[in-house]
Amino acid sequence: MKFLVAGVASTVALAAAGCGGENTSAGSSGEGKTVRLYIGGDVNVRGLWEKTLIPAFREAHPGYDVRVTFSEHGVNDTTTLAKLGAAVKADQDAGFDLADSGLVRQAATSGLLAKVDTTSVPNLANVDESALEPVDHAAVPYRGSSVVLAYNSSKVKEPPQTLDELLAWIKANPGKFTYNSPSTGGSGQSFVTTVLDKFLSEEDRQKMVEGYVPELESLWDEGFAVLKELHPAIYQGVYPNGNQDVLNLLGKGEIWMAPVWSDMALSSMESGLLGPEIKLTQIRNPSFTGGAAYLGMPKNARNKEAALKLLNWVLEPEQQQKIVEVLAGYPAINLEKMPAEVQEKFAGLETQNLRLTYSQKMISDLNNLWQQKVPG
Structure with missing residues (x-):
């Protein structure tokens, strides 16, 4: 399928990431098992994560958590991208483990994000490979x-x-x-x-x-x-x-x-x-x-294991159906993997070659x- 933006880290972490943005509380979990997610987009994307995906992820994976830094309309994307580039070059923590933002495509093609494949993210087997080409296989399409x-x-x-x-x-x-x-x-x-x-x-x-x-x-x-x-x-x-x-x-x-x-x-x-x-x-x-909305992981992300777990989990049909129900987003996985009612929902809308x-x-x-x- 090819398609055509909880809580926050501490003030210190935000400063390190250069993300700025609006903060909310996400609870706590063990070191290394908390995915720090930067979101640049509309409030409906923030709502998808905070009200639906994050609670479900916590329930499915006890001990793991997700903390959000939110930048409405992605106003901090340019600054965040620059800080990410500097952090990767210096092999320092970028301040986040995953990004759901328009900056991901450029970060991927600039060599700032970790490559992904079916070894690190097995459920990519259900994603049309053409959706990975615009990001040089360095980000995961999770909705469109x-x-x-x-x-x-x-x-x-x-x-x-x-x-x-x-x-x-x-x-x-x-x-x-x-x-x-x-x-x-x-x-x-x-x-x-x-x-x-x-x-x-x-x-x-x-x-x-x-x-x-x-x-x-x-x-x-x-x-x-x-x-x-x-x-x-x-x-x-x-x-x-x-x-x-x-x-x-x-x-x-x-x-x-x-x-x-x-x-x-x-x-x-x-x-x-x-x-x-x-x-x-x-x-x-x-x-x-x-096109697709991508999740990208910095090359030197601090919490890679937790981030990869979240990336693979969000590509499961159950999570993809949640995205369809909440955002009416196009599924990232092949449509035939989805229930018949989901396939019918997008009848008449172009969802490929955008x-x-x-x-x-x-x-x-x-x-x-x-x-x-x-x-x-």
């Missing part, structure tokens, strides 16, 4: 999702099918579309990236996915100009702060269309935040981005340039 187009079917009878059709629809329906600022969440970031990609060759885009090529950023100018032209048609000229705020506007009927994460949208449908009139589709030429987004450093530059060139 993609950005999709959500629309109010009571207002929009024929949703756009391509990016060009979507851009035309936004201009023709002022005030009925928005996206969150790209630095505050992946759905808005995906929309921006997709518009920029419209003007890139596949070769140049791939360079931005695989590494840091700031000399190519001038190729984004046409895309940023298109985004600037859209500004008068954006809902109240406002770019919400995060993925969830966009879903809230959809649920209230303030807007009729927006890019959203598939997992967050499906969860919101189940909870009733989004009514039955909200439907999901995927655009083409190009499609929105997506477009990867840019590398972490390229995304950081994109966020800054968008702020300079688009709003206002």
Whole structure:
């Protein structure tokens, strides 16, 4: 399957890791059996770990524990990645044993994370090997999702099918579309990236996915100009702060269309935040981005044995089903390993061959340039 972010360590450990972030309490356990997990993402990912996965892991493995450092929207990812690089180079403790964050892919391809295979993580045998290629087999995909187009079917009878059709629809329906600022969440970031990609060759885009090529950023100018032209048609000229705020506007009927994460949208449908009139589709030429969420372990992680135990455990079908139920995330293991009701849940949604987004450093530059060139 290929797919398109408890408690905390002490203040001293946080300082060592450079993670910052928001802290909660996780209890205690023996030295070497506590996995220190850095999470960079939305609050729903934090909730998945703290309310579901961590309690279940403790019950399944008495004596083991997980402690969380949380950075909402991954605002500390760049700093954490830099500190990880310095720690690995100096063979010092990075301050965490696993990371669930957008930084994992770059850390993996930069040689900062431990390689994984079926010897260290036996349940990787149930994961499509293609999902390991973007991280050079140095991280474990444990869930997936993609950005999709959500629309109010009571207002929009024929949703756009391509990016060009979507851009035309936004201009023709002022005030009925928005996206969150790209630095505050992946759905808005995906929309921006997709518009920029419209003007890139596949070769140049791939360079931005695989590494840091700031000399190519001038190729984004046409895309940023298109985004600037859209500004008068954006809902109240406002770019919400995060993925969830966009879903809230959809649920209230303030807007009729927006890019959203598939997992967050499906969860919101189940909870009733989004009514039955909200439907999901995927655009083409190009499609929105997506992929796996990875768990990565620093090369010199202090608690490797416990971390590997957690990595293998989270790939069991039972845990994968919990992820589906809580986040509506795509399973990381092959779909045929999952119950029939899970297979039916994702009928009609593309869960393979999803477009990867840019590398972490390229995304950081994109966020800054968008702020300079688009709003206002």
